[in-house]
Amino acid sequence: MSTHNESIDAGADQHFGAYVSVPAKANGHAVIVLQEIFGVTPHIRAVADRFAEDGYLAYAPDLFWRFAPNISLTHSKEDIAKAMGYLHEYPDSDGLRDIASTAQHIRSLPGFSGRVAVAGMCLGGKLAYLAAASASVDAAVSFYGVGIETHLHLASALQCPLMLHFGDMDPYVPEPARQAIADALHLQPSVTMHLYPGANHGFYTRGAAADVALARERTCAFLQNALA
Numbered sequence: 001m002s003t004h005n006e007s008i009d010a011g012a013d014q015h016f017g018a019y020v021s022v023p024a025k026a027n028g029h030a031v032i033v034l035q036e037i038f039g040v041t042p043h044i045r046a047v048a049d050r051f052a053e054d055g056y057l058a059y060a061p062d063l064f065w066r067f068a069p070n071i072s073l074t075h076s077k078e079d080i081a082k083a084m085g086y087l088h089e090y091p092d093s094d095g096l097r098d099i100a101s102t103a104q105h106i107r108s109l110p111g112f113s114g115r116v117a118v119a120g121m122c123l124g125g126k127l128a129y130l131a132a133a134s135a136s137v138d139a140a141v142s143f144y145g146v147g148i149e150t151h152l153h154l155a156s157a158l159q160c161p162l163m164l165h166f167g168d169m170d171p172y173v174p175e176p177a178r179q180a181i182a183d184a185l186h187l188q189p190s191v192t193m194h195l196y197p198g199a200n201h202g203f204y205t206r207g208a209a210a211d212v213a214l215a216r217e218r219t220c221a222f223l224q225n226a227l228a
Contacts, residue, residue: 027055034124039071139226167199
């Protein structure tokens, strides 16, 4: 596996950066890894590296490039407040444009002929759900997406297979929100939802090793089928 940074064309003579993790043994497909509200942090880069270890070309685009490029915040009280401010000023439409631009960039790479999935956490988890309804990706994985319950009118508009992961101790996606999501999506045959007992928000980047391993195994099996 090797890593580097790339510049992605956003149109109108604008570009944004992406962390790229290249697998040593590629399976021919790619995953766009969508950040939490803290930016493309070491945690997010580690998730991209995991996908590369599993054979996927992984791109983690800088979603906050328009107002806070290259940001990488910690979980200090000051940085959490800053990240919440970024979240409130960030329009979902910008995220969907950047996902589409990243997918187009990947599909234009010389020799690439595979399919492109998206996997996101927190803010990125909501964007992954929205991307599943936008026809820009071939599969979507959402880890504890915050705010999905406010977009359930899109449940019948999903264009690709979708997997969702939630922790049952997550205060940002509480039980009423999870139940609303489950109720809205249960009739969609291409949707799978998993609940992790005792897991909190952010468990895939900072949680128990057993939960991370199980979510990774489930995600890999899902992508193998969805991208076949």
